[in-house]
Amino acid sequence: MxxxxxxxxxxxxxxxxxxxxxxxxxxxxxxxxxxxxxxxxxxxxxxxQDKEHLFIALIDQFTEQRMAVFLGLSQDSISENQFQEANSTHELKTGLKQIALSMIHEVSEDEFILPFMRLLVAESGRFPNLGKTFLTHMELRGLNVISEYLSSYPHLKLKDPEAVARIFVGSLVHYMIVQEMLHGKEVIPMEPERLVDSLVDLVVTQAENKK
Amino acid sequence: MxxxxxxxxxxxxxxxxxxxxxxxxxxxxxxxxxxxxxxxxxxxxxxxQDKEHLFIALIDQFTEQRMAVFLGLSQDSISENQFQEANSTHELKTGLKQIALSMIHEVSEDEFILPFMRLLVAESGRFPNLGKTFLTHMELRGLNVISEYLSSYPHLKLKDPEAVARIFVGSLVHYMIVQEMLHGKEVIPMEPERLVDSLVDLVVTQAENKK
DNA sequence: GTCTATAAAGAGATAGAC
DNA sequence: GTCTATCTCTTTATAGAC
Missing domain, CATH: 1.10.10.60 (Homeodomain-like)
Structure with missing residues (x-):
């Protein structure tokens, strides 16, 4: 185009x-x-009509666009992982690690996501619907994907998969906020693999021990 | 005063x-x-001198003030937990839960923290030193407190306490960003205890199983 | 140092021609 | 619908009196 x-x-x-x-x-x-x-x-x-309406229309359009892209991606992630349904903990680990790393990768690839999140945080005080729309259309869907993925593995008897999904996504989002948005790369560096390995370990280790 | x-x-x-x-x-x-x-x-x-210098002076002063408060608080948290040094996993759980809940509590009590973080995220693109100063003076100290606390418990043989500290802090910060800053309370509610219980479980459970 | 008054530029929004 | 020109108000920043 x-x-x-x-x-x-x-x-x-x-x-x-x-x-x-x-x-x-x-x-x-x-x-x-x-x-x-x-x-x-x-x-x-x-x-x-005016600046405010332009702004809101813009955010809505952008959210909708990204949601479509995101839905496509998460469909892919799920189906990629679903043919590995032998559900060993090793495969679960691999799957979770792949999801986490691709989330991080996706954000660093896309030049718009970080400034968009910056804007979202900055303006959701004055425009509360910005935050709410983003959360219901993007965050909630992401959480559900992770939550269902976690629930689909029988070895992993989590008490509260929804809460664990928040921890999983939250750790990654916070990592990116610190490293990318607040320039943490330069002052408190940490390789993505270190974070992701520990994160996957925390989520999966108990399943290994219960085996 | x-x-x-x-x-x-x-x-x-x-x-x-x-x-x-x-x-x-x-x-x-x-x-x-x-x-x-x-x-x-x-x-x-x-x-x-001008608006920009005023802004930077303000952020520096505020960061310094908060750092002092925060250092006092984390001293308290550590000493509160240090006399429980019998290091059972039950006490570790209690200590971590207390730290997490007091972090959340502190943020909801203080009327300045959320707007300050909003401003920090909003402006650290145009003022990169804002983010860097915050991270080295506040975030890094917080991470070290958690990291050392985790390392101090012998039962909890974490491969990478620093990474786990990031997950711990990150989950909580992200939770507050979503619930408070983006108005998630109203669209994807979740009680603090649910998140904190799962978080503490993830960190500690493997120690229980190795007992 | 502190004030009032003002300069000079930039902002949101519109009128009127095409 | 689209443009140029303009109105009006607000902005940053300073001059000059006290």
Whole structure:
């Protein structure tokens, strides 16, 4: 899909994405959005009531897009792991490790995710629905994927798979917030494998011992 | 310490704290800082070069203050738990649970921590030193406290206590980000005890099984 | 140091021509 | 729908009096 086929509205949303992700809500001017989109400011206002509506429309669109991508990915992850259904703890470990590393990989590959999360955290105080929408559409789905994956292994009799899913996802998200968003790589470095190995160990070890 | 004994500079920093925490960096005007501090704008500029320097000075001061409080707290936590040095896994569980719950409690008690973390995440892209300072002065210390606490229990032969400390702290921080900052309480609720119990179980269970 | 007043630039939003 | 030009208010920052 080339730039020349963009409608004005798509161009505006694309320009808005770039500006809002880079400068935040208050730090973004409608002038910059317009010039980044290659249209006039009046055109922006002919498509979107005001700055706030543009912002919300942008976040909604972005969340929806990412959700589609994410759903595709998690489908893949599940089916990749489902043909290994011999359910040894070794395979569970491999599966969990793969899921964790691919989560980390996906975030470092995608140039938009980190600034988007930054914006989400920054503005969910003033725009509470931003956080809620993200959580119900993205986070909850991610938690369910992990939770069901954990529950599907009979050896792993977890008391509370939903809570463990939060721990699993939370450890990884926090790791990325610290390492990437707060520049922890430079001041408190830790290789992804170290975190992931310990995480998978904590979740799976008890199953090994009960064997 | 009453308001009347504040120097102008202290008053400015206090006003700046309120405004920046509530409206973010770009969303805060020097006019509002001045009026919130009860001084004129020119006075603000006589103490601080410009908005950026004021902001950085504020964050540094706040980080230093909190660090002092935090160091006091973690001293307490450690000594509270050190007289229980009979090191049964039951006591380890109790100690970890207490640490986790007091972390969560502390955050919900303190009206400044959440907005501060929001601001930190929001602005550490444009001000990388914000994140780095926070991590070296606060996060790293917190991780070390947990890490040393974990290492101090002989039954718990963790391969990598530092990584486990990240998982421990990360799960809790992520939980608070989701529940409090992104308003997860209202859309994907989960009681603190559920998370903490599972977390402590994951960390300690393997020690129980090796007993 | 501290104030009032103001300069100079940038912001959100709209009018009016095409 | 789309543009240029503009209105109006707010912003950062400073000049000058006390």
């Amino acid at each position: 080339s730039t020349s086929t963009l409608t004005k509205e798509e161009a505006i949303l694309r320009g808005a994405l770039q500006e809002f992700l880079e400068h935040g809500y208050a730090g973004t001017s409608m002038d910059k959005v317009a010039s980044s989109a290659g249209v006039s400011k009046a055109t922006v206002y002919s498509h979107f | 009453s308001t009347s004994t504040l120097t102008k500079e202290e008053a400015i920093l206090r006003g700046a704290l309120q405004e920046f925490l509530e409206h973010g960096y770009a969303g805060t005007s020097m006019d509002k800082v001045a009026s919130s501090a009860g001084v004129s704008k020119a006075t603000v500029y006589s103490h601080f």
